[in-house]
Amino acid sequence: METNKPRRTADQTIRALIQHSHRGPKDLAVATGHRRPTPGPGDYLIRVGAAGVNFADVMQTHGTYAGGPRAPYVAGFEAAGEIVGIGADVESPLPLGTHVIGTGPGSFAQYMTMPAAGVLPVPTGWSDAEALGMVLNWTTALAALKPLGGIETGDAVLVHAAAGGVGQAAVRLARHYGARVIATASPAKHAAVEALGADEVLDGRHPGLVAEITRLTGGAGVDLVLESVGKATFAASLAVAKPFTGRIVVFGAASGDAAVTTHDLVFTHHAAIKGLHIGALAREAPSVYRSLLTEIEALVADGVYPPGTPQVHPLVEGPKVLRQLEAGTTRGKHALDPWR
Ligand SMILES: NC(=O)c1ccc[n+]([C@@H]2O[C@H](COP(=O)([O-])OP(=O)(O)OC[C@H]3O[C@@H](n4cnc5c(N)ncnc54)[C@H](OP(=O)(O)O)[C@@H]3O)[C@@H](O)[C@H]2O)c1
Known part of the structure; x- marks a missing residue:
């Protein structure tokens, strides 16, 4: 099995949105020379196709999200994308190239890592962006x-x-x-x-x-x-x-x-x-969490849960989207494309 070897680019640097302080989204900015992460034990390395924006991202920029990252940090924590690397100790890993949706640190970036145990495959026929929201x-x-x-x-x-x-x-x-x-x-x-x-x-x-x-x-x-x-x-x-x-x-x-x-x-x-x-809940009551994921997959299969329709913005618009979310002026799901 191929491990820790991202495909598609030999470049070890990536574009990412970095939060530089705890003064809110105004101190969030794009960096081009950020180091690509490597998957630790139990992780996948993901080429991010679309990153979900959540109210928790706003709280993190103010440092008010309990247990959240401390500045400076790569912002975002939800994404869907392609598995391009597999860390050690991943049980029954999904094949490289599978598209998955999950959470992990630093999703507002071209590459991120995700604990493999928490991901779901992107439903067949859905784009990465359409799958955002499934696990959150x-x-x-x-x-x-x-x-x-x-x-x-x-x-x-x-x-x-x-x-x-x-x-x-x-x-x-x-x-x-x-x-x-x-x-x-x-x-x-x-x-x-x-x-x-x-x-x-x-x-x-x-x-x-x-x-x-x-x-x-x-x-x-x-x-x-x-x-x-x-x-x-x-x-x-x-x-x-x-x-x-x-x-x-x-x-x-x-x-x-x-x-x-x-x-x-x-x-x-x-x-x-x-x-x-x-x-x-995922940590303290894993069997309840697994049953939620199973039910979500059944809701997708039954057509109760349709593909999402997020508004996808270029990465550079991340700070503006977070300000709008903070002001309560957004509706529905918003997403960032780190390749635009
Ligand atoms: N506990 C968890 O595990 C968990 C997981 C996901 C999300 N959440 C929480 O669930 C809530 C929704 O998250 P989301 O990401 O889907 O965000 P969201 O609902 O898309 O955005 C927050 C909404 O809250 C309303 N709101 C009311 N008073 C507000 C105020 N003073 N400032 C800003 N917004 C205000 C606004 O809607 P109106 O304009 O219509 O009032 C705003 O659009 C958030 O509180 C988030 O922290 C919790």
């Missing part, structure tokens, strides 16, 4: 809805930031599992969320949000909340979750942190609150 957005949405959220047919499910990368996957999946979906998004993004099949789309920042959800559910509230916005929506999420049977799965805080006290839980808010980090 969709697994996070699926984990929040199923193993953590316990979604059941007929549940009322509230999905915040429903026009975003994870949000769009969550709306599609919740509808697939037979839920009634109440979604929130900025008004300019409502049409996109309606097109995904959400039953109601509301402005998550409207002061009448709780009253409107209460009205829509006949006073009963919702069975499940997918909470990723934090400060701007968490109080509403607590207020509309059904007492004792309701579940709130918290997996992000795009607008900043929110708090709940023990007093709140005893006297006011009686829904179950669960935390989710997909990387921690």
